Amino acid sequence: MLFASSPRLFYGYGGRGQFMSKKEALTEKEKQAKRQERADSFWSAFQFTENGKPKSSLIVYTFSLSILFAAAYFLCYEGAIRLMTGPLSALPAWGSNLIIALLASAVGAAVCCLPHRFFSDKRLVFGGHLWLCAYAAAVLVIMLCLLGFTEGFLSFLVFFAWFVLPPIAAGTGASALLYRRDRAEKPNADQEPEWKKYVSRR
Numbered sequence: 001m002l003f004a005s006s007p008r009l010f011y012g013y014g015g016r017g018q019f020m021s022k023k024e025a026l027t028e029k030e031k032q033a034k035r036q037e038r039a040d041s042f043w044s045a046f047q048f049t050e051n052g053k054p055k056s057s058l059i060v061y062t063f064s065l066s067i068l069f070a071a072a073y074f075l076c077y078e079g080a081i082r083l084m085t086g087p088l089s090a091l092p093a094w095g096s097n098l099i100i101a102l103l104a105s106a107v108g109a110a111v112c113c114l115p116h117r118f119f120s121d122k123r124l125v126f127g128g129h130l131w132l133c134a135y136a137a138a139v140l141v142i143m144l145c146l147l148g149f150t151e152g153f154l155s156f157l158v159f160f161a162w163f164v165l166p167p168i169a170a171g172t173g174a175s176a177l178l179y180r181r182d183r184a185e186k187p188n189a190d191q192e193p194e195w196k197k198y199v200s201r202r
Contacts, residue, residue, distance in 0.1 A: 062127030066135070069112045069128050073167040076108035097162050105170040113174050122182040126175040132168050139164075 080100045088096035116125040140160070147153040 058121070058123065058127065061121075061124055063131055065115075065124060065128030066131030069108075069132060069171065070135070072111050073104070073108040073171070076104040076111070076167070077163060080104040080107070101162055101166040105166040108167050109170040109174045112171050113178060116175065116178050122179055126172075126179040129168070129172040129175045133172060136160075136164055136168055 077100070080103045084096070084100050084103065088099060091099075112129070113125055116122065119125065143153060143156050147156065
């Protein structure tokens with residue numbers, strides 16, 4: 001009869017050796033409902049309308065491009081490692097890694113930013129690289145949760161710094177500059193074309 005004598009109503013176990021009250025449990029359910037609602041609203045962007053078109057074409061296209069970009073950077077790294085390992089064997093490990101990382105990142109960024117010229121929507125390439133940034137951040141958080149601040153996580157950070165950060169930084173920076181340039185050059189829709197100023201109106 002321990003719980004009957006207590007003025008507080010115990011609703012469920014809240015973890016960490018404590019019980020949650022009914023009010024706290026309801027609050028937790030509301031938080032879970034809001035998280036689920038945000039997740040549903042995000043994934044709904046990948047669903048199709050009745051006309052067969054995606055609800056958010058920008059998210060779908062940039063997400064698809066990010067997969068292609070990741071594959072392109074991986075192939076550039078693999079090619080750079082195979083081609084440059086022999087010629088750079090006389091250098092220390094950090095020197096050869098630096099040259100390979102810079103070479104692979106530059107070639108990968110050039111390849112991934114090439115479609116920007118042909119896309120009518122100039123946000124696509126930059127948006128695809130933003131997905132890569134989100135992937136990298138998610139991987140960092142997951143590895144930190146799995147390994148903690150241990151020697152294994154430090155070793156992973158070294159790998160991350162050599163093979164993940166350079167291509168993402170190069171590609172995101174290059175695509176951001178291209179997007180900014182095209183956005184600055186985009187004519188204002190409300191502005192009257194220059195040629196109309198010299199055409200006589202009847």
